[in-house]
Amino acid sequence: MEERKITMHGNALTLVGKAIQVGEKAPVFYGLGKKLEPVSLEEFADKTVVISAFPSIDTPVCSAQMHHFNKMATDFNKDVVILAISCDLPFALNRYCAAEGIDRVITLSDYKDLEFGLKYGFLIEELRLLTRGIVIIGKDQKVKYVEYVPEITAEPDYEKAMEALRQLS
Template sequence: MDKNNVKVTFKGNPVTLLGKTPKVGETAPDFTALSSSLEPVKLSDYEGKVKIIAVYPSIDTGVCAAQNRRFNEEADKLDGVAVLSVSVDLPFAQSRFCAAEGLNNIVTLSDHKELDFGAKYGFVIEELRLLARGTVIIGKDNKIKYIEYVPEIAQEPDYEAALKVAKELI
């Protein structure tokens, strides 16, 4: 996997991101990740819907938990939008967290097996084999409408900017 030019830090220290970095306006690369039931799920399974991909390093951190709670809350208000929550956490950890928190409006997907999402969207942290934090919005036409690589991984994404784009696509 090639290094990309996205500059991010983790607790103030620079990290290296691997993978391609698609641009706004490009067709969203299809990817496969595992569902909570260990079944392969593809982005193309959500064809014809607006898709929000919430990317985070690990569900077992406070910022990642807050990010998932927020997108779950927003998903309840966004009719016809699929909110896909992607990390390299095992599906069991994702399921446990969602069950404990009562999060049922997001779809958790694990990229742990192949790093297919991370490699195709440029979110793989080389030093940690985790995904960087960010958000990708994909329109019904399967074009990327918004992409954020959060500059400091320990901070939350720009929810307002992402949600503004998503709401305009509904």
């Protein structure tokens, strides 16, 4: 398997798992929801799904990413769902969303089984956290857009993701 790297402050980190590609069938995964309940990607099979992956909600860049996607959610109809996923505990995600008024995205925690991180190639081996990035899955369950942000302290390319979403409308 090809070794993939990202950086954090210029220092190399290893991504575990195969990089997902546009056109592939989106792997089904489970994350933990707000009440520690398992939530499956299959629950959103009739929707376009935007996955916003990030390392930890308690960092400025991750917070900015969360706010951006919460605002972006107002631009789309009910056929688009935004999942924000990290290895933060559900309690931390709930606390953050309540304090920051984040109410238009669904938060999922990958801390328990790392299923999303492994199946989508977002897991950082050295940190046991997810790398930053975006995945868009169409209603046909195929991957339509993927971004693995090469420097984890940088924000994703929101405009490219928005353009990919517009093309699905």
